[in-house]
Amino acid sequence: xxxxxxxxxxxxxxxxxxxxxxxxxxxxxxxxxxxxxxxxxxxxxxxxxxxxxxxxxxxxxxxxxxxxxxxxxxxxxxxx
Amino acid sequence: xxxxxxxxxxxxxxxxxxxxxxxxxxxxxxxxxxxxxxxxxxxxxxxxxxxxxxxxxxxxxxxxxxxxxxxxxxxxxxxxxxxxxxxxxxxxxxxxxxxxxxxxxxxxxxxxxxxxxxxxxxxxxxxxxxxxxxxxxxxxxxxxxxxxxxxxxxxxxxxxxxxxxxxxxxxxxxxxxxxxxxxxxxxxxxxxxxxxxxxxxxxxxxxxxxxxxxxxxxxxxxxxxxxxxxxxxxxxxxxxxxxxxxxxxxxxxxxxxxxxxxxxxxxxxxxxxxxxxxxxxxxxxxxxxxxxxxxxxxxxxxxxxxxxxxxxxxxxxxxxxxxxxxxxxxxxxxxxxxxxxxxxxxxxxxxxxxxxxxxxxxxxxxxxxxxxxxxxxxxxxxxxxxxxx
Ligand SMILES: Cc1cc2nc3c(=O)[nH]c(=O)nc-3n(C[C@H](O)[C@H](O)[C@H](O)COP(=O)(O)OP(=O)(O)OC[C@H]3O[C@@H](n4cnc5c(N)ncnc54)[C@H](O)[C@@H]3O)c2cc1C
Numbered sequence: 001x002x003x004x005x006x007x008x009x010x011x012x013x014x015x016x017x018x019x020x021x022x023x024x025x026x027x028x029x030x031x032x033x034x035x036x037x038x039x040x041x042x043x044x045x046x047x048x049x050x051x052x053x054x055x056x057x058x059x060x061x062x063x064x065x066x067x068x069x070x071x072x073x074x075x076x077x078x079x080x
Numbered sequence: 081x082x083x084x085x086x087x088x089x090x091x092x093x094x095x096x097x098x099x100x101x102x103x104x105x106x107x108x109x110x111x112x113x114x115x116x117x118x119x120x121x122x123x124x125x126x127x128x129x130x131x132x133x134x135x136x137x138x139x140x141x142x143x144x145x146x147x148x149x150x151x152x153x154x155x156x157x158x159x160x161x162x163x164x165x166x167x168x169x170x171x172x173x174x175x176x177x178x179x180x181x182x183x184x185x186x187x188x189x190x191x192x193x194x195x196x197x198x199x200x201x202x203x204x205x206x207x208x209x210x211x212x213x214x215x216x217x218x219x220x221x222x223x224x225x226x227x228x229x230x231x232x233x234x235x236x237x238x239x240x241x242x243x244x245x246x247x248x249x250x251x252x253x254x255x256x257x258x259x260x261x262x263x264x265x266x267x268x269x270x271x272x273x274x275x276x277x278x279x280x281x282x283x284x285x286x287x288x289x290x291x292x293x294x295x296x297x298x299x300x301x302x303x304x305x306x307x308x309x310x311x312x313x314x315x316x317x318x319x320x321x322x323x324x325x326x327x328x329x330x331x332x333x334x335x336x337x338x339x340x341x342x343x344x345x346x347x348x349x350x351x352x353x354x355x356x357x358x359x360x361x362x363x364x365x366x367x368x369x370x371x372x373x374x375x376x377x378x379x380x381x382x383x384x385x386x387x388x389x390x391x392x393x394x395x396x397x398x399x400x401x402x403x404x405x406x407x408x409x410x411x412x413x414x415x416x417x418x419x420x421x422x423x424x425x426x427x428x429x430x431x432x433x434x435x436x437x438x439x440x441x442x443x444x445x446x447x448x449x450x451x452x453x454x455x456x457x458x459x460x461x462x463x464x465x466x467x468x469x
Binding site: 060 | 384386389
């Protein structure tokens with residue numbers, strides 16, 4: 001698993017709710033108001049389901065899910 | 081595709097039904113009147129494993145799966161919405177700890193929540209904050225290895241009895257979720273009485289004055305208290321209320337079928353009048369549709385699919401509005417008797433209104449579910465007129 005295979009999957013999932021915007025890998029999806037809290041939970045579930053990992057207590061911070069880069073780093077860390 | 085309960089789920093459903101018919105439904109009017117829920121019944125539900133049903137047996141809980149969990153909440157909800165609401169809030173707190181809590185925190189509380197020796201509750205709403213949960217005003221200031229909590233939580237279901245509260249607060253502009261013990265100095269629990277519905281749910285207000293809560297009692301990281309912890313607990317709560325509403329509507333149907341078969345007017349049973357038959361047909365059809373929506377949401381929970389979040393909103397919206405309509409019609413079918421304490425349908429009507437307000441009000445559902453329609457639709461089609469390169 002590499003950033004190149006992980007990022008497109010996040011980009012596609014985020015693209016369902018963030019439209020008409022070319023999302024950059026370091027765009028803060030929460031600060032820029034792209035998504036609401038309902039979506040945050042779906043994002044966590046998507047991450048677990050797609051990459052077969054468990055997001056646990058210490059992983060559950062906003063910083064791990066702010067940007068595509070951060071989400072990708074989380075997945076790589078969990079799969080290491 | 082197979083739309084059928086497994087043997088285990090059918091057996092569970094049968095057991096839930098019997099329990100509700102013998103230990104819950106016959107006493108629900110009395111509990112409603114007295115605005116009290118007997119501890120002894122909570123203990124009995126605990127012995128049945130109902131308080132730990134949100135955690136699967138494979139993870140140390142007492143539940144089979146989310147379909148069975150839904151069936152439990154439907155059957156208990158058919159008997160008494162206050163009893164269902166106990167399972168709702170206890171399951172929300174238990175789920176949050178099981179799903180997101182640290183190992184240390186789980187060791188401390190989880191087994192006792194599962195076996196019911198600790199009763200959990202959920203404190204998000206405040207005097208100034210309801211639907212707009214992001215605006216909570218309760219604050220948490222860090223002091224060494226503790227937070228100091230100040231503020232007020234309102235409408236806490238079973239707050240009068242609960243031992244452990246999952247509460248939400250603001251810490252340096254970020255939301256956090258904390259487990260607060262009832263015995264914490266500075267916490268005052270003030271009972272709320274005279275509610276319209278779920279009158280036996282023993283609501284309370286929590287006054288928090290400098291309550292010291294260990295930082296270790298935080299669930300999840302800072303900033304995700306609302307986004308992930310509250311949202312996922314509310315997802316469980318919403319599923320519980322959806323399934324409970326199906327049970328409530330089913331109770332309305334059963335009462336209406338019985339009454340309209342026995343009561344005669346104009347020389348025939350009420351059920352022979354076409355307008356009564358119309359109400360019964362609508363009730364049955366809506367209940368069946370609502371139940372399927374709940375099962376769909378439960379199925380997606382068991383498979384960990386992110387769509388369960390929105391499917392649960394839809395199930396709750398349809399089931400709670402169905403319960404409200406069914407209850408209004410049930411009272412209508414019962415005439416003056418339906419307005420009296422001699423029949424439970426007036427309780428159903430009051431309880432159904434609550435289901436339309438809690439866990440995302442009907443209006444919130446109506447403004448939110450549309451997002452999902454646009455998301456689903458546009459995910460499959462290019463926007464009209466779009467011309468990329
Ligand atoms: C019996 C009962 C038990 C409860 N138990 C708990 C509990 O255990 N824990 C807990 O934290 N809370 C609990 N609550 C509180 C519950 O979560 C809130 O009632 C709910 O979130 C709605 O908030 P509110 O009542 O403050 O209404 P408000 O948010 O003030 O809304 C009032 C009305 O305005 C409508 N409205 C609000 N925003 C919009 C909008 N954007 N567009 C259109 N209409 C809108 C609402 O639909 C509603 O009809 C309980 C409530 C009841 C009645």
